[in-house]
Amino acid sequence: MLKIFGQGMSYYEKRLCLLMFLSAVPNALGMLQVLIIQFTPKHHCSVTETLEYMKARNETDAFHKALNISIPMEENEFGEVSRSKCKQYNYTQLLAGYGHKNQSNVSIISCQSMYFEGPESSVVTEFRLVCDRAWLNPLFTSSLYVGMMFGCLLAGSLSDKFGRKPVFLAFTYWYFIFTFLLSFVGNEIWFLVICIFAGVGNLINFTVAAVIGNEIVSPKHRPLMYFCLIMGYSVGYLCMSPISYFFRDWRWFLRFSGAIGILYIPYIWLIDETPEWLIVSGKFDAAQKVLNKMAKLNHDSPVNVKDLKQSLPEVPLGVWKTLVQICQEPVLVCRAVSALSYFVLALNNNNLGGNRFLNLFYASIAEIAAIFLYYAAISKWGRCFSYILTSVGLAFSIIGSYLVSGWGTVFVIILTMTGKLMVAATWSILFVHLPEMFPTKTRQSIVFWALVCSRLGGIIAPFVIHAGKSGSSFLSSLTMSGLVLVTSFLYIFLAETSNIPLPQTVAEAKSLKGYWKQCVYKYKFCNDKDHRETFPDEYESVRLPK
Structure with a gap:
């Protein structure tokens, strides 16, 4: 894959993409483990x-x-x-x-x-989470995402203060340890508590890995880096079906998910801190060592850290002021609604009818197809238009799955998987777009604040599914479709960042123009040759992907 799409990438960049791919494989097991351990049989x-x-x-x-x-x-x-x-x-x-x-x-x-019925042993069958106790099932599911939300609040500031690598490693091993411990709980209270702790470390390494890739890989190849990262997640998603078929006991599924963490101990030596963070943090000697290592692996002459230091201006605002600035952006709403849609469709897999292992397999195929859709879309149309296009498709898929529910299970599965395709594509677009809009010193914190919003979507999603099963599913479907359409409208106010260097200061980030302004200016300049020749710099600042 890297040979086909990675033309022009250095050896170090290709090596990093491979490491990010492998690091993301277990993330699907943690993110969607509720489909297995909280399965409700007939x-x-x-x-x-x-x-x-x-x-x-x-x-x-x-x-x-x-x-x-x-x-x-x-x-x-x-x-x-x-x-x-x-x-x-x-x-x-x-x-x-x-x-x-x-x-x-x-x-x-x-x-x-x-x-x-059936041979499966799950939390639901062991603790009898059905009928009058069915409300505990979405509560346990939400507890995992509550833990993720606390993890995001903690990891963002830690990553900006202590570096990307320490947080990546610490939360990776945290997740594996507490997932393994979760398999030994004996009652509902301990399950709830350990589930929250396991959630704290879940998917943090994935998000930090995305920022590491953004800060090391060249702007041209940033989408490819994230392509490799989300492909790792999707491969893990694909493996869930055979793994869950083999481990019918929920405790052994968790033990397997936790035990594979042993394979990631070598990452202590394989992953490097990003030179960009080291330079902005004033750690020039450490940055020079990383740059020398990159040059050695690339068989190239090393870059002098002083040259990079001069190109990185000081950050004029602190973390808190920058966070206040980000709260004014509609991207947080888009992140929350996208996550809500993703989790509603993903966690509803067991309620589709038919063979649940095949449904899980179909969903993983849709996830993989979404990666190619994401990569093709942002390469051709950029971030903003791609998000708008896929979110509109998602909205029609959600309401359509309800309208065809009386036609049979096959039609529901087809439209649900179409929605899964669209929402996975929007999720990917947001992940690569978000870090490109904010300055280096607070980039990781802002990414995690956005993830907090997405975890709110994950917390709400189980109750949306439960409400759809216990009451009318039309209202929940209509509400979800409406929210998705609202985010597609809000996205026109975000900046298009394709092939643009990452902003280093808040001033640079604020100078990025909204997508609708870029469209207007693009049309104006394309139809006014004299103005375009008179103000070439302004034309370049509002360029859009061809």
Whole structure:
């Protein structure tokens, strides 16, 4: 892949892309582990007493007869009739002689105990998170993303203060350790607590890796670097289906996910701090060592750190003032809505019907296809128009999946996977676009503040799914589509940053013009040759991708 798309990249840049690819593979296991460990199999009230009664009467096909006389039928919002998952006929009244053929006079009560179909063991089956306890399932899911949100708040400032490499390594190993510990919890309280701690380290290394790549790789190849990073995540996504099929017990799935962290110990020596951060932080000797290493691996003459020092101006504002500045940008809203859409579609995988392992496989294929869509789109149309195009496609996919729900499972899966394709592309565009809009000293903090907003989307997503299952899914689908369309409109106010050097100060970041202004100026200059020749610098500052 790097040979095909990486023409002109140095050996060190290609090496970094490969390391970023490998580092991102386990991230999908952590981000979407709830699909495996919190899987809800088909279930209904236990009919053990009725079954024993039927066997005592020597009834043939006793199990199905016990189901028929013990479990009432219910109708959903689409008119489909099926056995109740949480209700049963009063067993005492059945035995008292009210008859097995006519249950009209038998009262209906909540399940006294549950029966789960299939060989899977999950948190849901072990802690009985269904029916009156079903609200605990989205709570546990959200707890993982609450941990991620706290991790983002902590890691952003730590990364800007202590460097990209220490935070990358620390949170990588943090995630693996607490994921392994999560497999040993014995009750709901400890599961909730350890899940939050595991979430703190989840996906932090992925985000730091994106910033490392942005600060080391040349502007021309930044999209390719992120292409490799998200491809690693997608390969991990692809591996989830066979891994979950092999590990049917949720505890062993977590133990496997945590144990593979041993493979990433060599990253202590393989990953370098970014010269850009070292120079801005005043660590010129350390920066020179990294530059010498790059030159040695590239078989090139080393760059003098003094030359780079002169090209990096001082940062005039502190971290807090810069954060106040970023809060005025609509990118935070776009990040939150994109994340909400992503998690709603990804975490709803088990509710699509059909084989859940195949659905997981289809979703991973859509994720991989989205990477090629992302790379092709931003290479041709730039960041802003690509986001607008894919987000509009996402909005129509979300509302369309509801409208075709009465046509059959196949149509729902097709439109859901189309939405998954679009939302994964918007997610990728945001990840590569966001660091390009803000200055070096606070770039990582701002990226993590945006991730905090996205984690809010992850926290809300399980409850949106739960509301869709327990009530009307039309309202949730319509709301989601509307929010996505709003973000596509807000995105026109962000700057197009294709092939533009990263801004070093807040002044440089603020000088970037919004996409709509660039479009207007581009049209003006293209149709006014005299103005274009008179102000060539201004024309260059508002250029858009061809």
